[in-house]
Amino acid sequence: MLSPIVHSVSQVAVYLKDKLESDGLLSRLTVQGEIANLRTVASGHSYFTLREDGSSIRCVMFRGRAGQEYLEDGQEILAGGNFTFYPPSGEANMQVAAVLPVGAGALALELARLRQQLAAEGLFDPSRKRPVPVFPRVIGVVTSPSGAVWQDIQNVVLRRYPLAELRLSPTAVQGDIASEQIAAAVRSLNDEGVADVIIVARGGGSLEDLWCFNSEEVARAIFASGIPIVSGVGHETDTTIADDVADRRAPTPSAAAELATPDRNQLMVDIYGARQQMTSLMAGHVDRLRSSVLSQQQRLQRRVPDVASLRRRVDEYAERATSSIRHRHALTGRDVASLASKLGALNPADTLRRGYAVVRLSEDGSVLTSPDQATDGVRLDISLANGALSATAGHPPRSPSSDDAPIHTQVSPVASDGVASPTPRKRGSRRSPGPPPAMKPLL
Structure with missing residues (x-):
């Protein structure tokens, strides 16, 4: 009689697989039997049958599982693992996780199986192990x-x-x-x-x-x-x-x-060694610094100027400067004396003391250098070395024999205070010649 509910092959295969793998007995099982039909493929996986008294179980043992070296046709073993359903072939088989020869005991087989399982999950992975704090x-x-x-x-x-x-x-x-x-x-x-x-x-x-x-x-x-x-x-x-x-x-x-x-004893040894090493390093560092300081000190000493030599050089420069100043002062003094002598020679007062006079127009004080500069009757002021005279210009009649007759003046003596002197001019006396025409008015 057919069921009204129709299932696909895949649904049934999945159902069988879930049932087998969720069963408590079949998920952690140890089976004793004799190996038959052993076949190991290139990948390293082994396929065999466990048989006993006309019954058999198809088994698969993947590469690297514990006890795989005990697999041999005719060998009686203890196989630990779990049952599963393989849908492509429609077979239920046992996935063997560990194998031990008969006589090793169930605990040893379980230990091998569990160690293989945990290793596959990565619990033994060395990369996850942490260092112990020091x-x-x-x-x-x-x-x-x-x-x-x-x-x-x-x-x-x-x-x-x-x-x-x-x-x-x-x-x-x-x-x-x-x-x-x-x-x-x-x-x-x-x-x-x-x-x-x-x-x-x-x-x-x-x-x-x-x-x-x-x-x-x-x-x-x-x-x-x-x-x-x-x-x-x-x-x-x-x-x-x-x-x-x-x-x-x-x-x-x-x-x-x-x-x-x-170990505290080893720690003390390490600390002592570290202290010795630190002391040695510090001593070496101090020695290097001391050598550097001495080297710098020597360099500085070589670069320090010779103060005594500089002082002597300063004294020499001072003596040279003093001598130069004195020499320059003497030359300047001689130049000044020469100029003073020249000025004295050109002093109009000295010229007047030698008998010369300076004639000026009383009206504007201009110095006469030619008779033509004065007309008859013009008042003149005559400066002498020790005083002054007032005079009136007068031109004598020109003689036929001379064109350059001197100017005749009536001179009234004037004291040094400007008052006319009463001393009359002597009759028949000749008038002293005037200053040369080239004399410039210096007073």
Whole structure:
């Protein structure tokens, strides 16, 4: 009988795929069986069948999955993975994530499967791992408060770096509830936001004892932590998924405490070395500055002028200037004396003292240099060396024999104060010749 609702092949294929992949049992399954029809293609993927007593399951194992080296026809194995439906071929098959030989145990197979899954998601990627702070102020510790691990961590931190504060986030480290408590302790320290680094630690034990540190819940809590985490779970030979996800992995809890803290003794050595290096550098720098200052000082000293020589040169210049001034003064004195002598020779007073006189018209004071400049009866003023005379011009009749007869004047003596002297002129005395015509009026 046909259903009234018609579905396409694709719809049915998608439905089957969703059903298979959402089933809790089929999404995380471990199957034991014998390998048959093994075929590995060029890409590295392996296709085979697991069979037992007439039943078989088609399987695919992609390249790089854990335990692929155990695949061999006829080999009985434990295969861990999940079921899925492949629509192109219309087959349901098992995607194998990990393979172990029979006898290895279910826990080992589950560990391999989970490690392969988390690695594919990038939880182990080295590029996401963060550096541990060099000088942490607060160190969070996720461990049991009653175990020796907590005491060991306290002793190591106190010995190496007592400045750090330890903040314990207590948890069980073994048992069914340990995984949940460890994850909660890590989240609690992140919520507080005080710690600079977190140590997740536990002592050694069997695979069953350490299984809580291999749980997916703990791995995702460590991956989601915003604070760098150092894992120190078990002994050096024990490697858990928590170690793979953590930012740093230590072989023991004590080694984890050492990774999370600097060594104060080494710090003292480093500080002393840095101080010695700084002292050496400063000493070298000071020596270079001192050498530079001395060099500059020598250069300045070489450039300082010779004051003594300059003083002597100034004295020489002063003596030369004084001598030059004196010589110039003597020459000037001689020039002045010569000019004075020349002026004295040209002094009209001296000329008058030698018997010469200066005749002027009384009317306008003009000096007579020719008889034609005066008419008869014109008053004249005659200047002598020791006084003056007043006279009246008169031209005598010209003789036929001479055209240059002198002017006859009636002279009235005049005292030096300008009053006419009563002394008469002697009859028959000859008048002294006047000044030469070339004499200029100098008075």
